[in-house]
Amino acid sequence: MTATSLADRRNAAISRGVGVTTQIYADRAENSEIWDKEGKRYIDFAAGIAVVNTGHRHPRVIEAVKQQLDRFTHTCHQVVPYENYVELAERLNQLVPGNFTKKTIFVTTGAEAVENAVKIARAATGRQAVVAFGGGFHGRTFMGMALTGKVVPYKVGFGAMPGDVFHIPFPVELHGQTAEQSIGALKKLFAADVDPNRVAAIIIEPVQGEGGFYPVTTAFLKQLREICDQHGILLIADEVQTGFARTGKLFAMEHHGVAADLTTMAKGLGGGFPIAAVTGRAEIMDAPGPGGLGGTYAGNPLGVAAAHAVLDVIKDEDLCNRATSLGNRLKQRLESLREKAPEIVDVRGPGFMNAVEFNDATTKLPSADFANKVRLKALKKGLILLTCGVHGNVIRFLAPLTVQDNVFAEALDILEASILEARSA
Ligand code: PMP
Numbered sequence: 001m002t003a004t005s006l007a008d009r010r011n012a013a014i015s016r017g018v019g020v021t022t023q024i025y026a027d028r029a030e031n032s033e034i035w036d037k038e039g040k041r042y043i044d045f046a047a048g049i050a051v052v053n054t055g056h057r058h059p060r061v062i063e064a065v066k067q068q069l070d071r072f073t074h075t076c077h078q079v080v081p082y083e084n085y086v087e088l089a090e091r092l093n094q095l096v097p098g099n100f101t102k103k104t105i106f107v108t109t110g111a112e113a114v115e116n117a118v119k120i121a122r123a124a125t126g127r128q129a130v131v132a133f134g135g136g137f138h139g140r141t142f143m144g145m146a147l148t149g150k151v152v153p154y155k156v157g158f159g160a161m162p163g164d165v166f167h168i169p170f171p172v173e174l175h176g177q178t179a180e181q182s183i184g185a186l187k188k189l190f191a192a193d194v195d196p197n198r199v200a201a202i203i204i205e206p207v208q209g210e211g212g213f214y215p216v217t218t219a220f221l222k223q224l225r226e227i228c229d230q231h232g233i234l235l236i237a238d239e240v241q242t243g244f245a246r247t248g249k250l251f252a253m254e255h256h257g258v259a260a261d262l263t264t265m266a267k268g269l270g271g272g273f274p275i276a277a278v279t280g281r282a283e284i285m286d287a288p289g290p291g292g293l294g295g296t297y298a299g300n301p302l303g304v305a306a307a308h309a310v311l312d313v314i315k316d317e318d319l320c321n322r323a324t325s326l327g328n329r330l331k332q333r334l335e336s337l338r339e340k341a342p343e344i345v346d347v348r349g350p351g352f353m354n355a356v357e358f359n360d361a362t363t364k365l366p367s368a369d370f371a372n373k374v375r376l377k378a379l380k381k382g383l384i385l386l387t388c389g390v391h392g393n394v395i396r397f398l399a400p401l402t403v404q405d406n407v408f409a410e411a412l413d414i415l416e417a418s419i420l421e422a423r424s425a
Contacts, residue, residue, distance in 0.1 A: 022384065031407075132147040136211055
């Protein structure tokens with residue numbers, strides 16, 4: 001079966017709403033490499049969108065899941081609970097930033113984690129409103145969509161969003177939006193649109209993911225925390241994309257010494273198996289009544305087993321420091337290209353949550369076209385890259401943190417060649 005005919009079958013069988021960025025049909029994958037149905041090998045710098053931080057099929061993750069497969073695969077924790085679910089909650093309660101007693105729930109996807117964080121925040125505060133950021137991404141469910149700060153393609157055509165959701169601009173100095181202006185916008189919002197005493201939560205990605213890989217500053221997060229405390233508002237850190245060693249710390253909030261009241265997690269937690277979580281202050285997590293939280297597959301035993309192995313691997317293989325050293329090498333390489341490629345306007349990101357942003361060399365305007373050219377050139381040469389950003393002009397790097405040195409070096413060579421070729425194309 002060729003990829004072309006599979007693409008035709010896919011188009012005929014699957015809603016176009018599920019977009020795809022490559023025409024690679026995966027056959028098998030190992031650590032940082034994927035082989036397609038035709039046997040062509042690719043270096044994977046997408047990691048299933050920040051999921052396999054520990055690499056495809058990490059042997060310890062696979063072993064943990066195999067052992068679980070041989071014992072039981074599903075009982076539904078709400079009916080017949082199991083110990084490793086409890087133990088994983090205990091581990092996250094220790095690991096998630098915040099010097100206070102915590103509790104955890106497990107769900108299945110990032111969007112579900114966000115939905116539940118908002119439910120919990122509303123139950124705990126008795127308030128309704130939620131403030132989010134322009135350009136932010138929080139999932140494709142209704143509350144996730146409402147919180148997401150981008151209309152096309154996430155909200156368009158899907159009708160009325162849940163009410164009482166407000167957006168303020170995310171601070172991105174590169175685009176003229178300072179942290180002070182964003183704090184000013186929040187104060188204006190409280191003066192003009194919503195009484196802060198009605199706000200249940202403010203939700204923020206410590207590094208905006210889909211929106212363009214823009215990190216916030218410590219000073220900004222501290223101010224946000226102060227404003228939350230002043231008005232009894234809960235701070236939700238959406239660590240779905242930033243979590244699990246990606247930024248050089250287990251959680252991105254650790255860079256700032258600011259603790260959120262609630263933290264959402266997914267993606268990297270399961271190392272390729274679907275599991276997500278919300279961890280937060282114990283008294284807040286206990287606000288919803290019994291039966292108000294959960295789900296049939298929430299905290300599925302296979303996902304839980306995988307997550308335990310992921311946490312072990314991150315620690316034993318020192319993946320936080322590995323993220324930082326890989327990220328530094330990548331950023332240095334990109335910086336060294338600036339002279340030859342004036343399209344590069346910014347190279348950024350903590351740990352290995354890195355991005356390069358492109359403008360048109362003549363107009364100096366964001367160039368999605370250039371970013372896309374680089375992505376397609378790289379794909380042809382066997383390197384899978386992802387774009388992101390409100391303007392689509394950013395390439396983000398999300399390779400497994402376990403990527404082998406020689407594969408990483410090969411990827412950097414492909415990246416450089418692709419950027420230089422995109423200039424002459
Ligand atoms: N929050 C953030 C920050 C995300 O990056 C994503 C996914 N890209 C989500 C929530 C939604 O996660 P999921 O796709 O697992 O529902």
